[in-house]
Amino acid sequence: AQKITQTQPGMFVQEKEAVTLDCTYDTSDPSYGLFWYKQPSSGEMIFLIYQGSYDQQNATEGRYSLNFQKARKSANLVISASQLGDSAMYFCAMPRTGFQKLVFGTGTRLLVSP
């Protein structure tokens, strides 16, 4: 069964600095994907970025990038040039075998300070 682990319950970063949010996973599937979501205090889940296991390059979406290390089974989210609006919970997730039923990690709360 798929398992997602986010070991950082909370992270602090100053505005304009970069921050890395950790995510490790466990799966026996030969092909899989990793998703990152942002959840502001208002509650909605916002899709940020996706990485497929066979993608040759690390995914990038604006200020978000994935540091995907397949051998280490890690898919860390890097946020560059942090903004105050980046303060939120961040969840890593991957689908269960054969279907789009996402398994979520426990999340990391990011606080960006001025």
Next chain:
Amino acid sequence: SQTIHQWPATLVQPVGSPLSLECTVEGTSNPNLYWYRQAAGRGLQLLFYSVGIGQISSEVPQNLSASRPQDRQFILSSKKLLLSDSGFYLCAWTPYGGTSSPLHFGNGTRLTVT
């Protein structure tokens, strides 16, 4: 473009009362639909998913049920609420098929059972 609507945004219900949360998706057809629950300060737990009208799969035994009376409508119900049903409920959709499409979430319903 596709949009997902979920209501109500907040709900306070006494123990033993019924529940009905509704979710609709616009701008797409035959979506996969999901109900997730998030306990305070925790990750998301999949409750139900549906691949078509009348087709409901339950992930965990519980006091809740789901129905899909129309292609783009997903309803979460309970005949008698328990205190443990309190939480943040999120509806989500994906295009049919594949595992690389992200889930798109509604804004959620915050349910408090008193």
